[in-house]
Amino acid sequence: MKVFISDDLEKHRLWLTEVITAQLDDLQFDYQLASVWQPDDVLQAVQASSGPNLYFLDIVLKQTTNGIELASKIWDYDPDGFIVYVTVRDDMMPATLSAMTTPTGFISKVDMFDKAKFVPRVRKVLQVIKKRLLTLQQAPEPxxxxxxxxxxxxxxxxxxxxxxxxxxxxxxxxxxxxxxxxxxxxxxxxxxxxxxxxxxxxxxxxxxxxxxxxxxxxxxxxxxxxxxxxxxxxxxxxxxxxxxxxxxx
Incomplete structure (x- = not known):
């Protein structure tokens, strides 16, 4: 499983990487952290991997492709992938549903950089993904x-x-x-x-x-x-x- 963290603010991206990888390690995920974050680079990497992968996406990417559009394109290549939106734009949750990119998790950036409040949100989402991965591994391939x-x-x-x-x-x-x-x-x-x-x-x-x-x-x-x-x-x-x-x- 590859883990992608796509956020165009370097300070946010580095902090998210620190928090997310610490929780992935603690929950004993078998993963590889992807080095790319820009939408085109992410899609290229997704096409070269088998999935399912894990994607932490900022909705308001200051790129030609925003987080919701990126999620839609990701699912063309990784339909079983886990999408987690991490954003200050809580009001855009309905847009993720209408775009048929219902996420596995939606983490608000409110209280970002406050580990006591933010880390439990990340951990809760990862625990859900861990359970779903176990179910996928146990279910026979149709x-x-x-x-x-x-x-x-x-x-x-x-x-x-x-x-x-x-x-x-x-x-x-x-x-x-x-x-x-x-x-x-x-x-x-x-x-x-x-x-x-x-x-x-x-x-x-x-x-x-x-x-x-x-x-x-x-x-x-x-x-x-x-x-x-x-x-x-x-x-x-x-x-x-x-x-x-x-x-x-």
């Missing part, structure tokens, strides 16, 4: 397991970009982040296992990993996936995906 002829396939659900029915055959194609598999299974059978992650199964001939959707053009019925594939649907079919997103607003 997988898709299929036997097709001599092929025994076991794939992590988060690695599956989409599945599609091969028309005219009792066959399906499973597309992952780095490979595609042709299996002699009905798509409906495969869909019964696509429940542990964020899958959209309402299309008759496709199952889409919602976390792997990059763009949706509802007018043209085109869905672009993270692996670059462009999937085309009729207007009647794409309405089902539009209806799903409307329920999430």
């Amino acid at each position: 997988t898709l397991t299929l036997k097709s002829g001599a092929l025994l396939l076991k794939l992590r659900l988060r690695d599956i970009v989409y599945c599609e029915k091969v028309h005219g055959l009792r066959t399906s194609r499973i597309v992952t982040t780095n490979q595609a598999y042709l299996v002699h299974k009905n798509l409906s059978t495969i869909k019964t296992q696509l429940t542990g992650c964020h899958f959209f199964n309402d299309f008759q001939s496709y199952a889409l990993n919602l976390d792997c959707i990059v763009t949706v053009n509802f007018n043209k019925g085109v869905v672009t996936m993270t692996n670059g594939d462009r999937l085309t649907f009729s207007r009647g079919t794409i309405k089902k995906l539009r209806a799903y997103y409307q329920t999430q607003e």
Whole structure:
């Protein structure tokens, strides 16, 4: 686990680093402190790491990207990461919710530099994260397991970009982040296992990993996936995906 502390005020950043690392050590976290704090550098480092990581972000960064925008981009690469906002702007908490970046913790900078008051806030958040990490480590990784002829396939659900029915055959194609598999299974059978992650199964001939959707053009019925594939649907079919997103607003 990498720990990022992103605050553009050096005095604040150094003090936060001292307090946070002391509590991480005391709670026996296995972590590596990241040396970068600027948004672009943080995102570059996140893309190169496996996660889940821990991020302490100041909301009002005097950069081209603020803390809320940074959190949203972080979750594109580290959806299981832990976001903790550390800021004087308590009034911006509603904005973090509307931006779909609900944090694990929200620590006010009021009483900053007063360890007697500030340290317990940091420790409380870290204790919650510690419990969640233990739960994640104990929970089995959701997988898709299929036997097709001599092929025994076991794939992590988060690695599956989409599945599609091969028309005219009792066959399906499973597309992952780095490979595609042709299996002699009905798509409906495969869909019964696509429940542990964020899958959209309402299309008759496709199952889409919602976390792997990059763009949706509802007018043209085109869905672009993270692996670059462009999937085309009729207007009647794409309405089902539009209806799903409307329920999430």
